[in-house]
Amino acid sequence: MTTTLLRTAGELHARVPAGRRAVAMTMGALHEGHATLIRTARELAGPDGEVVVTVFVNPLQFGAGEDLDRYPRTLEADLKLAEQAGADVVFAPSVEEVYPGGEPQVRIGAGPMGERLEGATRPGHFDGMLTVVGKLLHLTRPDVALFGQKDAQQLALVRRMVRDLNFGIEIVGVPTVREEDGLALSSRNRYLSPGERRTALALSQALFAGRDRHAAQEALRARARAT
Template sequence: MTGTHGTHSTPVTLLHTAEALRARARDGRRAVVMTMGALHDGHASLIRAARRAAGPDGEVVVTVFVNPLQFGAGEDLDRYPRTLDADVKIAEQAGADAVFAPAVDEVYPGGEPQVRVSAGPMGTVLEGATRPGHFDGMLTVVAKLLHLTGPDVALFGQKDAQQLALIRRMVRDLDFPVEIVGVPTVREDDGLALSSRNRYLSPEERRTALALSRALFAGRDGLAAREALRARAASAPATRARADA
């Protein structure tokens, strides 16, 4: 089992403790991709982007951790898919050097942390309005994983736009010494954004879910068409004037 890392191939290393991660020799840039596991092609795209960011002499670390702090009451913490063996294979094939898969008590020794990161006003709108506390839990674990992995660059998908905006704001406001890079959304053939939770959808729910992306694409295409018409109209008088001259 080997992965392609620029000009060399090495098997991925599976780590479960922060001590083991700290013990790894570091050469070049470290790029980190944070996941909750159940990896798919969208995650693989992030890992390939991390490989490019780290360079052939750098290191790519993929974290796999289902964070209990960001699941609300009645959400799918207990049934969230956990597929570590498959995740390790996907991470390796995409170019990762290490997979860091800590247990809950490794990330939160002594139970849930009393001190947490607050998402502030940005965390109470849009998705945060219907999932109170979700973004506080997300930022808390991202902050902890940034400390534990110590990356030069961390990559996140643009699919979770509010999450990405909040992570950028946290890094700026709290002076984390890391570059945050957003990676474009990867979609299935029918246009649905890839997600580990897509497996929950019935055929009818999947058709309903497609309405959002189709509406967004239609709005984008309509705006582009109107801008093209305006640009053509604006250039028409100048074109006629040159012809008359």
């Protein structure tokens, strides 16, 4: 399979898949977590369907002082990974293609859900994320769109947006893929120093410990009930 690189929505709309179109949305710098999204999309689209991977670094979801300018952009490597994972198309539009009138005055608001957790420390982040996801769903016109469960709040908001605004698209969450030490795969992991990486692992280790303790307690309760 050869993956086709497209830059405009017109090029993408000219393609008419025989089956379902499944879209995996990314900001590029693809890794094995993204490859899992693409392979799952391939399964859902079927042999007659089409898998589209979007690669777009969305300026609206980066706040002041965040890493928009240095966010990794590795399109050539992304194309190779997408092809190996089974993508038919990589759709990598320019900022002008996604926002033809410049920065949009009308945006999708995340509402109260977007003001909690990550949204409490990154004002406007989820408004920018939903705006670009909404636009990319219109531009790619999929039957199903896939997002990683790693970004749980994002996934919850996308599902709510699709339901509240009647997009008529199936949203599928794909389980988190982790590195050998347990750290969730992320394009930004390359920023971490060895010390920061050890600190980052504390969260997943605590969560796994809590999960294991809960499972052990439930097993003890079940044993007690049985006796």
